[in-house]
Amino acid sequence: MTTPTRAGRRWRATAAALVAAGVAFAGLGxxxxxxxxxxxxxxxxADPAVDNTDLYAFVSPERAxxxxxxxxxxxxxxxxxxxxxxxxxxxxxxxxxxxxDGDAKADAVFRWTFQNIDRRxxxxxxxxxxPVTSLDDENLLFRQTYTLESSFHxxxxxxxxxxxxxxxxxxxxxxxxxxxKLRAEADKRLPGGWNVYAGQADDPFFLDLRVFDLLYGGxxxxxxxxxxxxxxxxxxxxxxxxxxxxxxxxxxxxxxxGIWSTTERAxxxxxxxxxxxxxxxxxxxxLGNPLVNxxxxxxxxxxxxxxxxxxxDAGIPAVVARVTDPExxxxxxxxxxxxxxxxxxxxxxEIFLTGITTKxxxxxxxxxxxxxxxxxxxxxxxxxxxxxxxxxxxPVAAQPNRLGVLAGDLQGFPNGRRLTDDVVDIAVxxxxxxxxxxxLVEALAAGDKVDANDNAFGGEFxxxxxxxxxxxxxxxxxxxxxxxxxxxxPSATAAAAQPDTTPSAFESGTGMTAVAVSTSAIAAGLGTLxxxxxxxxxxxQPQP
Amino acid sequence: xxxxxxxxxxxxxxxxxxxxAVLGRPTGGAPAAAPAERxxxxxRLAALQERLRAVPGDWTAxxxxxxxxxxxxxxxxxxAYYPKAEGALRRSLEVRPDGNADALxxxxxxxxxxxxxxxxxTLAERALAxxxxxxxxxxxxxxAETQLGxxxxxxxxxxxxxxxxxxxxxxxxxxYDLEQHGxxxxxVALMRLALxxxxxxxxxAFCHQHLGSLAWAAGDVATAARHVSLGLAADPGAVGLWxxxxxxxxxxxDLTLALSSLDKxxxxxxxxxxxxxxxxxxxxxxxxxxxxxxxARAAHALFTANGGTDDLGAASLALASGDxxxxxxxxxxxxxxxxxxxxxxxxxxxxLAAGEPGAALPFARRANALGQVDATLAYHYGMVAHxxxxxxxxxxxxxxxxxxxxxxxxxxxxxxxxxLAALES
Numbered sequence: 001m002t003t004p005t006r007a008g009r010r011w012r013a014t015a016a017a018l019v020a021a022g023v024a025f026a027g028l029g030x031x032x033x034x035x036x037x038x039x040x041x042x043x044x045x046a047d048p049a050v051d052n053t054d055l056y057a058f059v060s061p062e063r064a065x066x067x068x069x070x071x072x073x074x075x076x077x078x079x080x081x082x083x084x085x086x087x088x089x090x091x092x093x094x095x096x097x098x099x100x101d102g103d104a105k106a107d108a109v110f111r112w113t114f115q116n117i118d119r120r121x122x123x124x125x126x127x128x129x130x131p132v133t134s135l136d137d138e139n140l141l142f143r144q145t146y147t148l149e150s151s152f153h154x155x156x157x158x159x160x161x162x163x164x165x166x167x168x169x170x171x172x173x174x175x176x177x178x179x180x181k182l183r184a185e186a187d188k189r190l191p192g193g194w195n196v197y198a199g200q201a202d203d204p205f206f207l208d209l210r211v212f213d214l215l216y217g218g219x220x221x222x223x224x225x226x227x228x229x230x231x232x233x234x235x236x237x238x239x240x241x242x243x244x245x246x247x248x249x250x251x252x253x254x255x256x257x258g259i260w261s262t263t264e265r266a267x268x269x270x271x272x273x274x275x276x277x278x279x280x281x282x283x284x285x286x287l288g289n290p291l292v293n294x295x296x297x298x299x300x301x302x303x304x305x306x307x308x309x310x311x312x313d314a315g316i317p318a319v320v321a322r323v324t325d326p327e328x329x330x331x332x333x334x335x336x337x338x339x340x341x342x343x344x345x346x347x348x349x350e351i352f353l354t355g356i357t358t359k360x361x362x363x364x365x366x367x368x369x370x371x372x373x374x375x376x377x378x379x380x381x382x383x384x385x386x387x388x389x390x391x392x393x394x395p396v397a398a399q400p401n402r403l404g405v406l407a408g409d410l411q412g413f414p415n416g417r418r419l420t421d422d423v424v425d426i427a428v429x430x431x432x433x434x435x436x437x438x439x440l441v442e443a444l445a446a447g448d449k450v451d452a453n454d455n456a457f458g459g460e461f462x463x464x465x466x467x468x469x470x471x472x473x474x475x476x477x478x479x480x481x482x483x484x485x486x487x488x489x490p491s492a493t494a495a496a497a498q499p500d501t502t503p504s505a506f507e508s509g510t511g512m513t514a515v516a517v518s519t520s521a522i523a524a525g526l527g528t529l530x531x532x533x534x535x536x537x538x539x540x541q542p543q544p
Numbered sequence: 545x546x547x548x549x550x551x552x553x554x555x556x557x558x559x560x561x562x563x564x565a566v567l568g569r570p571t572g573g574a575p576a577a578a579p580a581e582r583x584x585x586x587x588r589l590a591a592l593q594e595r596l597r598a599v600p601g602d603w604t605a606x607x608x609x610x611x612x613x614x615x616x617x618x619x620x621x622x623x624a625y626y627p628k629a630e631g632a633l634r635r636s637l638e639v640r641p642d643g644n645a646d647a648l649x650x651x652x653x654x655x656x657x658x659x660x661x662x663x664x665x666t667l668a669e670r671a672l673a674x675x676x677x678x679x680x681x682x683x684x685x686x687x688a689e690t691q692l693g694x695x696x697x698x699x700x701x702x703x704x705x706x707x708x709x710x711x712x713x714x715x716x717x718x719x720y721d722l723e724q725h726g727x728x729x730x731x732v733a734l735m736r737l738a739l740x741x742x743x744x745x746x747x748x749a750f751c752h753q754h755l756g757s758l759a760w761a762a763g764d765v766a767t768a769a770r771h772v773s774l775g776l777a778a779d780p781g782a783v784g785l786w787x788x789x790x791x792x793x794x795x796x797x798d799l800t801l802a803l804s805s806l807d808k809x810x811x812x813x814x815x816x817x818x819x820x821x822x823x824x825x826x827x828x829x830x831x832x833x834x835x836x837x838x839x840a841r842a843a844h845a846l847f848t849a850n851g852g853t854d855d856l857g858a859a860s861l862a863l864a865s866g867d868x869x870x871x872x873x874x875x876x877x878x879x880x881x882x883x884x885x886x887x888x889x890x891x892x893x894x895x896l897a898a899g900e901p902g903a904a905l906p907f908a909r910r911a912n913a914l915g916q917v918d919a920t921l922a923y924h925y926g927m928v929a930h931x932x933x934x935x936x937x938x939x940x941x942x943x944x945x946x947x948x949x950x951x952x953x954x955x956x957x958x959x960x961x962x963x964l965a966a967l968e969s
Contacts, residue, residue, distance in 0.1 A: 041683075041717055044611050045744070045747060046743060047741065050711075089741065217601030218602075267707065268734065270699055270702050282706075282708070282709070303675060307709075
């Protein structure tokens, strides 16, 4: 602090004059931006529009030679009939990727971007102002369209369709009396035999999320309810011929593909311009196998995992370490006193990182779904990576079994993933080393006790159940099973359509025509275990 | 997938216990959520509490509870949530001492909220040692470096956050970073991008508030007013928007309306800042501001009682009660802790009030060093320069202030006009 200068004195004279003139000055402090409450911005913001929840890939059961991919975003969309609705993000890119030569880089990329058509005019928040009977109904005030592009072998993207309509959020019976019609209008057939759909659907994932209490010292005593029942998601579904995604276009010689989905946003710089969607991208979400984020990747690596591409998986030792030495079995050991299988867990490496094959040195003596099993693959270029792997050559199961490969139904998870596969029960047993130890964890045999989705799936593309139409948390749906059957699905629960697990289902195996020649190890080993589990459960618990 | 589990377990608890809380709200809404009530945040708190009663070992839920308390504190400007947040975050760290980046980042965010910016920086770095990909930890780091007056480190942290997770939290921080550097057009563009990704009504309101503030700082009253009305339509309880509206009301000459806008603010969030705004308005309207002063002092006491340190707020209070020398001392104490532009502005202004424009001048320069475009900043600089005898600088800055926004303050703008007239004559 200095002696007042001449200037200072002059200033004080000025101030005095101003005060004398009756002007309040300085005495009330600075009116500056925010003196005592510094800028506090949102820190952990929900971002469901880009939150990728599940990925499915399966041979189309009713359309020979075609594979279907389904990816979901926007979990827990509640059909509350109110003003809330759930658009795809227009500043994001949604992709489905296929690697057919095993180098963990995409050989086929399908890319969706979305556009808004907003006719609300700024003076209403309403989604619709009357009954919506078609996708171009003028009562639908907010709608979206999308552009689908594809790129093969790293070539530039080509537009496959543009301006295609998105099926809207289902906002209630009064507004959308016939949602099935809207769904049908959004189901697009494209040249080349492609089918594509984007829009809302019932969340096809069925599980009791409380199964994850295991991770926090809880147990499974309270499970048995599908905690996703009644909620919707935003789905993208695509059906293409095998030849578009198989290596060299030859699904006979090269039937195995690996699939993952991503959500990306434009890279943004604070040192320069805000870039458009066509520039550099940042991957904000990634998904291959189900439950990897929950049961494999630890909390401190989830952000890393979601931000890297599969070809980098093997280069991050911590990710591989968590696959070979997972946390869940140790937690189960502490709760159920079941010894965790000894690490390294090379059986899990096969399931999650290489595909089930005899060509990568793993312990499972079967060739099912690794790109290494493709005849034209250069093995030296193979790179372990987390993705959902599917052998297109496995025939469609006449009676799909919810336990998939573990029950001898080789067309199910972890060979791809069908809508009806019970991935929670399968994955819990898998991390317990069902393949390696031959011992079933009795306390876990029932898994999460949710064996099927609340709404039945359709028999043809896009297979997904229609979105639910009644608020999950409304008094109506809370009273009983209304939420489960309110979606407009014609049939009762899908459980009825699920065949029982019978010994013959796995003992007979299935006719692997393509490359999987010795699946009996899986079928007989894991299948028997799971059957025992099923049998115990059946004895212990009367069916509802 | 990462949001799903947290939401899921919360939801499970909600359904299980029949709360009927609308947990789906964080996932809903966009792109223009309807007028919504505010219970979503409290529902989330309640659901997390139920979850933790059922599974007390869920360290992720403890960390999420801490974050939810912090969010509640931020939205409601109620520091009474800070100790609750701290309890939950420390509990998370007890249950899971290692590999718990969430709790460390949460404690860092709490330290920022309490103005312990150095502590926040340390905690953010600890979180990043556990999880180098944590965009949240980079957000905490960016906030801390900004307030500590390390603009290059702050920009680097913001850029890293944007590289890891483009989205609302990083866009809003990027916009603020650009704003401080005077890149107004880019700041507006990025805040508009943030708005397009915002789903929760409070977040939509936040974006409109700052788009409105950016417009207001440059005198675009019409755009500012449009954002105020859009933001209040999304979240009628957004106090930051009411505070901005009060400025617009006052600029339009309607002090009564401005006071009623501010009354909404202080009724909900009696912060030092808002109460001093109110006192200023009362004084301008020729009314007695003493009750607002008393409340402002109480608000400051509440903040410090909940573990906060805020010599900047204390300086505002001292200045308002006529103790300019004491205010300058407090502002300089804050400056010793952190060399941030806002602090420099306060030091300059209080030194000027204390009759030491020569000492104020370097602080006024420092406050404007990054090039931030703001009428009040320019006005302060101009008045300090004037008092320090730098006529040219005074002319430039006062003209700038009035060119940016001729009605930037009902009390200060007329002084700027008269001083400028005196300088030009």
